Amino acid sequence: MAKITVDGKTIEAVEGKSLLQTCLENDIYIPNLCFLKDMEEPTGACRLCLVEIEGRDKMVPSCKTKVAEGMVVRTDGPKVREAQTVIFKLLFSSHNMTCKNCLSKAHCELQKIGKTLGLRLKKSMSANGEADADTNMRHPCFDLNTSKCILCRKCIYVCAQKHGKPMLSIVRGGRNGNSTAGIACEYPPRVDCYQCRACVDVCPVNAIALPTLVSGA
Ligand code: FES
The missing domain is CATH 3.30.70.20 (Alpha-Beta Plaits)
Structure with a gap:
């Protein structure tokens, strides 16, 4: 197990599991359209599930990101919401x-x-x-x-x-x-x-x- 922080909340999570699935299972909703529970190789087709991770320059798709010990994640910051809005409008x-x-x-x-x-x-x-x-x-x-x-x-x-x-x-x-x-x-x-x-x-x-x-x- 790994300890991660998502939007200020500490979560015990399975190391290596999809970050998106981990968040959804902990009642933290991240917009997503192309992910399915336990998907082995997420397609990353919609790009809606972007999050910020401390120490990384760019936002990452949470469905394709694996949980790692000590990860600090922000799912609802202004940069994330702005990017999701652009992507969502395009899909819509x-x-x-x-x-x-x-x-x-x-x-x-x-x-x-x-x-x-x-x-x-x-x-x-x-x-x-x-x-x-x-x-x-x-x-x-x-x-x-x-x-x-x-x-x-x-x-x-x-x-x-x-x-x-x-x-x-x-x-x-x-x-x-x-x-x-x-x-x-x-x-x-x-x-x-x-x-x-x-x-x-x-x-x-x-x-x-x-x-x-x-x-x-
Ligand atoms: S859910 Fe579509 S890219 Fe992650």
């Missing part, structure tokens, strides 16, 4: 904000992070805010709405964990010179997709959701 700008019918609304990570950062989320903050929110891929196992995807890659990670080779991937494309990226899924689905749907459970923004029933189908 690609999210189609259609909260009214969103299944995530009671436990939306974006709302939670916005609140932590003192931001009121508005459609005008999102370049995708007025985009058509219709599902753009109907898969037998889920609906995929790429206009909500914030590219956290959690779905790819859990799919790879469960089935070896992930069925989901990031695809890049663009119209009129605008490069865009989103999640795509191989089709047809594998047999084990029907029992799994781990990607649905893990999506923090309802970009992957249980399939809606199409009338007449």
